[in-house]
Amino acid sequence: MRKLGHEIAASLLELFLPASCLACGQPPVREERAVMLCRGCRNEIEPITEPLCTCCGQQFRNSGGGNHLCGLCLSDHYHFTMARALLRYTPPITKVISRFKYHGRTAALKTFRTLHEQIPVPGLIDRPDLIIPVPLHRKRLRERGFNQALLLARAFYPDHGSLIDFAVLERQRYTAPQTSLSGKARRQNLKKAFRVKNSEVVAGKRVLLIDDVFTTGTTVNECAAVLKKAGAKEVAVLTLARVD
Numbered sequence: 250m251r252k253l254g255h256e257i258a259a260s261l262l263e264l265f266l267p268a269s270c271l272a273c274g275q276p277p278v279r280e281e282r283a284v285m286l287c288r289g290c291r292n293e294i295e296p297i298t299e300p301l302c303t304c305c306g307q308q309f310r311n312s313g314g315g316n317h318l319c320g321l322c323l324s325d326h327y328h329f330t331m332a333r334a335l336l337r338y339t340p341p342i343t344k345v346i347s348r349f350k351y352h353g354r355t356a357a358l359k360t361f362r363t364l365h366e367q368i369p370v371p372g373l374i375d376r377p378d379l380i381i382p383v384p385l386h387r388k389r390l391r392e393r394g395f396n397q398a399l400l401l402a403r404a405f406y407p408d409h410g411s412l413i414d415f416a417v418l419e420r421q422r423y424t425a426p427q428t429s430l431s432g433k434a435r436r437q438n439l440k441k442a443f444r445v446k447n448s449e450v451v452a453g454k455r456v457l458l459i460d461d462v463f464t465t466g467t468t469v470n471e472c473a474a475v476l477k478k479a480g481a482k483e484v485a486v487l488t489l490a491r492v493d
């Protein structure tokens with residue numbers, strides 16, 4: 250309750266204080282208000298562009314060629330059909346995401362929504378049957394007060410609220426934060442972490458999973474595996490940012 254009170258106070262402050270850049274705090278000029286980033290920070294944000302891996306969405310550097318599968322995806326590493334992200338996970342967006350996620354700066358959602366409108370996402374399925382945010386365990390949900398993936402899903406798809414289902418996929422195990430682990434430990438950590446509560450809801454559906462950051466893809470891959478097992482026809486992934 251105390252935390253919630255703090256967040257409401259923070260949101261109220263944001264209403265009355267003059268807008269400041271979400272990354273560096275400088276006041277943005279009028280035309281930059283839509284993204285709430287000053288010109289310098291807006292210019293430093295790096296949208297992911299082609300050529301990229303048609304499966305995991307990794308951006309290829311200094312490649313004059315077209316899109317193709319990366320080495321990892323050639324070996325059928327992932328359970329999802331495709332993963333796409335709007336931005337590279339580099340400063341200053343790293344700072345904006347961390348303030349949003351860990352300090353409740355939900356004003357950033359307006360920015361994320363605008364970036365989603367402005368940045369093309371090549372090859373992503375355009376008419377999913379179901380939009381599912383990666384769930385938090387209820388203990389973490391209580392600690393944080395909100396699920397960032399759900400808020401992102403609503404910001405990205407403001408007109409498709411009826412497609413967003415935040416209950417059907419459940420995080421049943423409280424796990425260590427993935428950021429503290431690497432490689433195999435990440436996969437071990439998430440074993441049996443997710444379950445589908447009602448497979449009828451996902452059976453035969455084209456699902457779009459939403460998360461904030463794609464790091465190694467372990468989390469969304471676990472979710473995709475569980476959803477596919479429950480009968481989902483296809484699982485695609487959209488994240489706000491992606492680690493190279």
Ligand SMILES: [Zn+2]
Pocket residue numbers: 270271272273274275286287288289290291
């Ligand atoms: Zn700035």
Ligand SMILES: [Zn+2]
Pocket residue numbers: 302303304305306307318319320321322
């Ligand atoms: Zn790939």
